[in-house]
Amino acid sequence: AQTVTQSQPEMSVQEAETVTLSCTYDTSESDYYLFWYKQPPSRQMILVIRQEAYKQQNATENRFSVNFQKAAKSFSLKISDSQLGDAAMYFCAYIRQGGSEKLVFGKGTKLTVNP
Amino acid sequence: KAGVTQTPRYLIKTRGQQVTLSCSPISGHRSVSWYQQTPGQGLQFLFEYFSETQRNKGNFPGRFSGRQFSNSRSEMNVSTLELGDSALYLCASSLDRVYDNEQFFGPGTRLTVL
Numbered sequence: 462a463q464t465v466t467q468s469q470p471e472m473s474v475q476e477a478e479t480v481t482l483s484c485t486y487d488t489s490e491s492d493y494y495l496f497w498y499k500q501p502p503s504r505q506m507i508l509v510i511r512q513e514a515y516k517q518q519n520a521t522e523n524r525f526s527v528n529f530q531k532a533a534k535s536f537s538l539k540i541s542d543s544q545l546g547d548a549a550m551y552f553c554a555y556i557r558q559g560g561s562e563k564l565v566f567g568k569g570t571k572l573t574v575n576p
Numbered sequence: 577k578a579g580v581t582q583t584p585r586y587l588i589k590t591r592g593q594q595v596t597l598s599c600s601p602i603s604g605h606r607s608v609s610w611y612q613q614t615p616g617q618g619l620q621f622l623f624e625y626f627s628e629t630q631r632n633k634g635n636f637p638g639r640f641s642g643r644q645f646s647n648s649r650s651e652m653n654v655s656t657l658e659l660g661d662s663a664l665y666l667c668a669s670s671l672d673r674v675y676d677n678e679q680f681f682g683p684g685t686r687l688t689v690l
Contacts, residue, residue, distance in 0.1 A: 493675075494675045504684050505682070508679070552619065562607070562632045564609070564621060564674060566619040569618065569619075
């Protein structure tokens with residue numbers, strides 16, 4: 462079964478600094494997608510960034526970028542120029558392409574942004 | 577476009593009762609997924625519906641069931657509630673395949689079982 466591990470239950474960063482959240486996953490599949498979701502205290506989960514496993518180029522969305530290492534099964538999220546609004550729970554998630562519609566989530570990392 | 581809505585937002589029930597939660601997807605979205613979120617287990621997939629058919633199911637007991645209507649609105653039902661069913665239940669919608677289409681989440685229904 463596929464698993465997603467986020468080894469950092471909590472992280473903190475100073476406003477305007479850069480922080481990296483870690484995620485590793487375990488799968489025997491070759492075609493899959495990886496996601497980072499953000500869940501602010503209001504609890505509405507939103508998609509931050511998406512990476513297709515077949516793409517070698519790391520996905521980027523404004524201040525958010527990933528470091529996708531397929532062989533190492535690692536998918537970290539880098540947040541640059543951190544803002545107070547970035548404070549939230551961040552979840553790494555995996556889904557197999559062409560199979561079950563089941564998103565497998567990690568346990569999450571709580572990010573605190575200090576002013 | 578209106579986002580995913582879930583009703584009710586909060587619910588308190590006692591053990592043994594049953595409960596029905598509702599989810600209205602974004603207009604045009606035909607896939608609706610349900611997740612259970614607890615501090616201990618994290619986010620776990622319950623099931624996914626597409627065009628009124630259950631397309632995928634997670635590893636939950638038969639007490640958890642769902643359905644989807646022709647307008648894509650979905651309901652999930654939990655019968656014979658247990659204390660461990662206390663959780664935030666999230667609904668998410670997408671146009672079709674979750675891996676190919678962005679999934680939008682609702683605000684959740686907080687269920688407390690006493």
